[in-house]
Amino acid sequence: MQATAYTYDASTRSGSVLLDDGTPVSFDADAFDAGGLLLLRPGQRVRIEVSGSGDARRITLVTLQTF
Template identity: 50%
Template sequence: MQATVHAFDPISLTGSVVADDGVLLPFDGSAFATSGLRLLRLGQRLTVEVADDRVVAMRIQGIAPIDGGV
């Protein structure tokens, strides 16, 4: 699923994204930690994996699959 960074707290590593369908989805520090990213900026486009209305994995759009495959 594609989404745009809505909020990001660089201290707690938590925030939220807005999915392309307009739904606001939160993420916690563990979802950010598994991304391999150092920071996020507002408006940045991401590919996200969602479970139970929360982001559980994220990556920069178009870089590599979340599962590490090719």
């Protein structure tokens, strides 16, 4: 699934993305670390993997979107 980086805190390695429909979804350090990234800037296109649905939906991986 694709999204756009919305917020990122380098000290906690957590933040949030906006899905293409505008829904914000938060991610934690585990999801950030799983993608192998060192830094994330707001506005970057990312690829995410999620588990669960509704209020239980959580991001398990954040990585850069490549073409």
